[in-house]
Amino acid sequence: MINDAPQVDVERLVGELQALAAISDCPEPPPAVTRVVFTETDLRARDYLRSLYEAAGLTVRVDPIGNTFARWHGSDPKASAVGTGSHCDAIPHAGMYDGTVGVLSGLEAIRALQASGYQPRRSIEVVMFTSEEPTRFGVGCTGSRLMSGAMSPADLAKLTDEADDDYDTVRRRAGFTGELSEVRLPGDYYDAFVELHIEQGPELEAGDLAIGAVTAIAAPAQANFTVTGEGGHAGAVLMPRRRDALVAAAEMIAAIDSIARASRSPDLVATVGKLEVHPGAVNSIPSKVTFSLDLRDIDGANRDAVLKQIEVETEQIATRREVQLEHRTLNADPPATSDPRIVDAVVQSATSLGQAHQKMISRAYHDSLFMARVAPMGMIFIPCRGGVSHRPDEYSSPEALAAGVQTLALTLAELAR
Amino acid sequence: MINDAPQVDVERLVGELQALAAISDCPEPPPAVTRVVFTETDLRARDYLRSLYEAAGLTVRVDPIGNTFARWHGSDPKASAVGTGSHCDAIPHAGMYDGTVGVLSGLEAIRALQASGYQPRRSIEVVMFTSEEPTRFGVGCTGSRLMSGAMSPADLAKLTDEADDDYDTVRRRAGFTGELSEVRLPGDYYDAFVELHIEQGPELEAGDLAIGAVTAIAAPAQANFTVTGEGGHAGAVLMPRRRDALVAAAEMIAAIDSIARASRSPDLVATVGKLEVHPGAVNSIPSKVTFSLDLRDIDGANRDAVLKQIEVETEQIATRREVQLEHRTLNADPPATSDPRIVDAVVQSATSLGQAHQKMISRAYHDSLFMARVAPMGMIFIPCRGGVSHRPDEYSSPEALAAGVQTLALTLAELAR
Incomplete structure (x- = not known):
């Protein structure tokens, strides 16, 4: 434990x-930011990060899918490390704080x-996870899924x-080679993992x-829907003869909204x-017409029940509209619980810094959801203006950032003792 | 008038x-065909047509936006010509008969x-209209609109x-230069214009x-709708706080379908x-979310009333969903009536060939809709399998094509006497 508030250079x-x-x-x-995994732009961002890590004297390791580990060596090289970090990819037309802040x-x-x-006993590592966002491949957190064994290399x-x-x-093609099987972390790699993120x-x-x-x-779930009707010339096919895939999809989307709003869990989205x-x-x-569905709840059972209800009601619409419907669930991950020891470390760090804080739930999912499978996990949230994210006007103030970094530093120091 | 059925080489x-x-x-x-105006592919198609025209001894003229006229000179060079023709552009993933057959x-x-x-007194011209399809610029029939004065060069x-x-x-950039004001045809350019098209x-x-x-x-009308709501992270914004532009648009699309199906005119689509x-x-x-609306009826007043009703109901949805809605009518053209003399020439030609025929209405619109403003107009329809168009399985049999060409030939011969 260190006694004074760490001096953070927020500028x-x-x-x-x-x-x-x-x-x-x-x-x-x-x-406004767009940075999709394995593009030239993603690679330039990785180069920039590496230059910062090296300037800070950290040892950099890149795994076969580009997950990047920057290590500050602890005094006990045999002890499991303490990890922190997040992602740097950004969905199209997003903001500049999501992931990057972590x-x-x-x-x-x-x-x-x-x-x-301060000199840590355990090594402290900053991780940049590859492709937290599902933009390119339809599935999010591929870096942490593979690290934690939540997804197989073959899948x-x-x-x-x-x-x-x-x-x-x-x-x-992006320059990341080696065997995919080498990405998975051993169970004793991290003694603790804590991610800082905007709320x-x-x-x-x-x-x-x-x-x-x-x-x-x-707990997030993702599914793809494909509606197949019958095309034709917009002028020549009269209304009663139509099997319009978009009209059917529109009715399904309105139904999904109604089902979600009527759910017994207020957290279901x-x-x-x-x-x-x-x-x-x-x-x-x-x-x-193809469309995606993203469904989340902190109550995994309710989420699965709602997914089932959506499947039933969209099928009914397809039958009535005489179109074909295929739906495919891409993933339906269970929720994750933080490790009480890490939650306590965060709470005590914030308390010692005099920062107002609360325990809370994350409705968005993060790489930490998967890291929880391979390490004791915790997360630190900092406020963002209006709760806005995934938009160019996403914003966290320098004061919010400074409070977050100080809390993270004390938490890492405590966990790495 | 020629006495025998013209020998058509349908192969x-x-x-x-x-x-x-x-x-x-x-x-x-x-x-399956995709051929969008002013692409390399469109230009190659134009080159191919020119080679056919020249092999048939026709005189080719191309106007400043690429409308192409291939003339068989008549014995009376001062007489207004007889026109026929259609378009060769194709929407994405369309078929091979729409337009090209004409x-x-x-x-x-x-x-x-x-x-x-046969030797015509009036010259006979085959026209290939530029961009009948609205794919690239959002408005269809730009070639014939400009020819007929239905659209100004500035617009x-x-x-x-x-x-x-x-x-x-x-x-x-595609190589079509000259002044746009030169595209408009004089009122005495054509004595008659007749377009052959699949139904x-x-x-x-x-x-x-x-x-x-x-x-x-x-009478077709086209409008664009823009729905603006509020974005955000799919995990973090709870349902009651959402102003989702796609859910609002979905409700609007379902409403448009309901309004059209309930219309008093069975021809409204x-x-x-x-x-x-x-x-x-x-x-x-x-x-x-932005979406297009294509609205047609043979009853222009009903179409305009339905457009108004759609505007009112989508506004109500926007208000209830707390999103902003803009709609812009791109065009709302009046219906066109064929010239009785041309309709008679078609009917008599079909009769003399022993081809079963009927008078009918065109629910799709064509360049002839605009040519009617600058020339007496008529159209010949031939059957296509299942009424299917704008799809790869669009099909007209060689027999249907042969009957159409023979009827067209006799009609042109009659009109060019």
């Missing part, structure tokens, strides 16, 4: 966040501890992107709180975020 | 249709008349495609008829063929 941290945001494929300038705050926490003269290798290239080909919700701001100590992560129309011409009746 | 015609279908950007092979049948009819020894020039390039820039509906096939003599073309979701990520709440 440096904000500068690094801005430099990272400038590495983007978004047509709009920062703070990676750069981990680095800043280490620099602050180094400056304080990962055959995920495909929109160009129909498989994950294995794309990662190799992506409104609770901390509303309660004027600086720190959330996450006790559990909600359902989102159709992606939809594609075939052939997609102004004067052509849609013959095929 | 040659089918071969030319297939050759044209092979000039395609569709990833699937013919009969262009190549016009050529085949001329070749048949030439072979018969045409500023239409934009998805890359945000304007029509004027794109046509120049794109089921009536002729159902009635076992070879020829439809079109008496009127339904409403289609949402194109929809785009922003940002379009699996785990992001849609903040913006």
Whole structure:
């Protein structure tokens, strides 16, 4: 344990966040950010991070799918390490704080501890997970899924992107080689893993709180729906003869919204975020529509019941509209519970810093959901303005960032003693 | 008038249709066709047509937006010409008969008349209209709209495609220069214009008829809708706080379908063929959705009343869903009536050939809708299997094609006397 509040250089941290945001494929300038895994832009962001790690004297290791570990060696090389970190990929037209704050705050926490003269017994590692976002391959957290054994190398290798290239080909093309089986971490690799993240919700701001100590992560499920009707010329096929795939899909999307709003769990959320129309011409009746479903709840059983209800009601709509419906569940992960020892360390660190805090649940999922399978896990949330995330106007103030890094630094120091 | 049935080489015609279908950007092979205006593929198709025209001894003229006129000179060079023709562009993943049949049948009819020894007094011209399909610029029939004065050169020039390039820039880049004001045809240019087209509906096939003599073309309207809600992370924003643009748009699309099905006119059809979701990520709440509306009726007043009703009901949905709605009517053209003299010429030609025929209405719109503003207009329909169009399985038999070309040839001969 260290006694004083670690000296955090928040200007440096904000500068690094801005430099990272400038590495983007978004047509709009920062703070709008697009950074999709295994693109040139993703690779440039990785190079930038490596330069920061090396400047801080950390030892960098990259695994066969690009998960990156930057280690500050502890005095006991045989002891399991303490991990922190998050991701740096960003969905199209997103903001500059989601994920990046967890990676750069981990680095800043280490620099602050180094400056304080603290010497860890356990090594402390900052992890940058590959592809937390599901943008390219349809499944999120592929880095941490493979690390934790939540997904097999064979299943990962055959995920495909929109160009129909498989994950294995794309990662190799990006320069990440080696055997996928080597990505999985041994069970004793981490003694503790703690991720700092913006809340992506409104609770901390509303309660004027600086720190959330996450006790559990909600259970996400993802599914794809394909509706097949009959195309034709928009002028020539009269209404009673139509089997319009988009009209049927529209009715399904409205039904999904109604089901989610009527759920017994107030935490259940359902989102159709992606939809594609075939052939997609102004004067052509849609013959095929595909759409995604993202369904989450902190109550895993309720989430599964709602997924079942959605399947039943969309099938009924398909029957009535005389279209075919296929749905495929891509993943339906169980919720994760934080390790009480880590939650306590976060709470005590915030308390000793005089930061207002609360225990809370994460409704968004994170790499920590999967890290919980291979290590005792905890998370630290900091407030973001209006609870906004995945948008260019996502924002956490320098004060919020500083409080987060200080809490993280004390927590890591405690866990690495 | 010629006395014998013109000798049509239907094998040659089918071969030319297939050759044209092979000039395609569709990833699937013919009969699937994609040929969008001013692409390399469109230009290759135009080159192919020119080679056929020149082999038939026709004089080719191309106007400043690429409308192409192939003239068989009549004995009286001062007399207004007789026009026929259609378009060769194809929406994504379409078939090989829509439009192309009208262009190549016009050529085949001329070749048949030439072979018969017939000499026209009026010149006979095959027209290939630029961009009948609205795929690229959101508005269909730009070639015939400009020819007929239905659209001003200034309005045409500023239409934009998805890359945000304007029509004027794109046509120049494709090699079509000259002043847009020169495209408009003088009122005495054509003494008659008659277009042959597949029906794109089921009536002729159902009635076992070879020829439809079109008496009127339904009135189309097109509008764009933009729904703006609030984005955010799919996991973090609870259902009661959501203003999801896609859920609102879905409700609107279902409402449009209901309104169209309940319309007092059985000929009213409403289609949402194109929809785009922003940002379009699996785990992001849609903040913006744009969709197209295509609305047609042979009763122009009913169509306008339905458009009004759609505007009112979608506004109500927007208010209830707390999203913003903008709608913009791109065009709402009046219906067109065929010239009785041309309808009679078609009917008499079919009768003299012993082809079963009927007078009928066109529910799809065509370049002839606009040509009616600048010339006496008529259309000849031939059956297509199952009424299917705008799909790869669009099909008209060689027999149907032969009957159509013969009827067209006799009609042109009668009109060009």
